[in-house]
Amino acid sequence: MMKLKSCYAGVDVGASRTKVAILDHSKNLIGHAVKKSGTDFTATADTCLAMALKMAGTPKSDIRNTISTGYGRKNVSFARDTKTEIGCHAKGCFLYFPFATTIIDIGGQDNKVIKLDASGKRTGFKMNRKCAAGTGAFLEEMALRLDVSLKEMDGLASQSENMIKLGSFCTVFSATEVLENIRRGKKLPDIVKGVYYSMIKRVLEMDALTEKVVMTGGVVAHNAFMVKMAEEMIGRKILVPEYPQLTGAIGAALYAMQP
């Protein structure tokens, strides 16, 4: 008789992207998917699950349990329960970095700073959602102003030789400053690096950091140079999991695994 595989799914319905992670019983990531959340969270979550299952090569019936998280966590029809994105990010990170850390997650519309002790327990967290400064939404707005695609930004920033500094955190004011710099003939890479710098500064001021720092989230996944800049700013190496954007979904799958 064929032994049933058992796996666990985590769904992270973010304001910007929906992520699904499927873990096998040994906590290996066997399938995953990322898609724009769009306006129908339920449908997007279903599609992501189908994609992730396809990648894992397992039927839906192998999933023992599913936990959803994120902004649209209540919209996932196939989830048994929900957990907050704070809890899921903490769990997802601790799987790869099992020691005391400060996690910085830069998402599409919010940032989180989460502190974990050596046993993985959360000792505190901070979220920033009232203002889009320092989030992916800020980056998107700046890309629009600069007429470059989000994909191009990381490459551009890394070419900068003379970074400009933005005085304001505010997305709208920063956009004006960006336009002002374009008008003055500043180089595109220097402006993009300035945008990155502004974002990191905004995030770093949210909380004091501990020795080990982990960065996660979609912005980190697609902007490796930003992590490099952050390392320079804090003067030490920053840990990044293999799939930074999936951290919350992986954490949710780990919750799903708990009895």
Next chain:
Amino acid sequence: MQDNLTYEGVFMTTDKDKVKRVKLKAASKLNQIMADYFYELDAAAKAKEPKIAWCTSVGPAEILRAMGFLVFFPENHGAMLGASRMATDLLPIADAQGYSPEICSYLRADIGAYLSKTTPIAKSYKGIEGVPRPDVLAFNTNQCRDVQDWFTWYAKKLDVPVIGIHTHRGVGKVTQNHIDSIATQLKDLIKPLEYISGNKFDLDKLKQVVALSKECSILWKKVLDTARNVPSPFTFFDGTIHMGPAVVLRGTQQANDFYQLLLNELEERVTNNIAAVPHEQHRIYWDGMPVWGRLRDHSELFSDLNANVLASTYCNSWIFSAFDPDDPFNSMARAYTELFIVRSDDFKETYIKEMLNAFKVDGIIYHDAKCCPNNSNASYGMPQRLERATGVPSITINADLNDLRLISDEQTKTNVEAFIEQLEENQS
């Protein structure tokens, strides 16, 4: 089905079916005495007697009452505007008059309401058309300078005299100098009040009012202290509703009768082990003001997570332990100066530490109200210092007492859920 609830002494009409909170029997008595309070004020405003004083929430209500005034509290009106969610539409009207969107959203909602000729009082109490017109405005800068600006605006608008007490702020140890200066200012109010009221000051009457106020204060403290029990029979959200008489009727027998009734009911709950939040698992302290327009949502948010917000800095603001009928001026000066909001951060931290112990608190919520730095304690590192000193974790919610445009419900919800999740995981 309609029901009346009171917020900081003011009634709101609500949809009863939506109310999840375990209702206290004393609430109907509360409804009645609060209605009487507003109708009495309305009748006085119409008959032009007795005279009406507008007063800040802390005081000097005792003196005004002793001089024969009926007392109306604009801050309650501000809270009512918040609870009815009328404030959000009225705030921009005051902003357009030159008030910054960063300052007191009670003041701005209230002035906006005046300029728009609207009030939730008229909506809740048939026959009442507006707020009772004052004969005098008496402020106390105990809590902030905003109240002075607020009352001065009305003084000019309505051509009514304004008098006030300028309090010390950031007080560490309360010294005789503090007491002397406030007591002198209190005494200086007598002459103008005699002139406005046409009544001669009567020291015995003041002693009687202070005695009643003291009793009210003692009873209110006992009510709040029932939440020390595990499980707690009372919540912070109940407190914000039931503190009405302690604010607007302090110094009257009705207030004291009400609190005796409420206390009996809560003690009965304690005896019978009845929890205000069934399955109470987490005991939470609330620092800062309530978010009036989200009182019910917040109450349900916590109770759904088996968390009881059961103690607060805010509800304790109407405890005036120092009142002494035999020495009314000095004891009022002391009571007003000993209040939390007037004190230094050192004092505040010690105070909160004692509260955490006494109420067996697992976590703290700081409400950082955008428009009231005076009632917000999260801006100068206090949460971090207290957490280091006590090990009790906390989160800060960025919101406002009245301005719902400054609130992200989703952010609040996620923060609170994640916080309770953290408490739960760390407990197990």
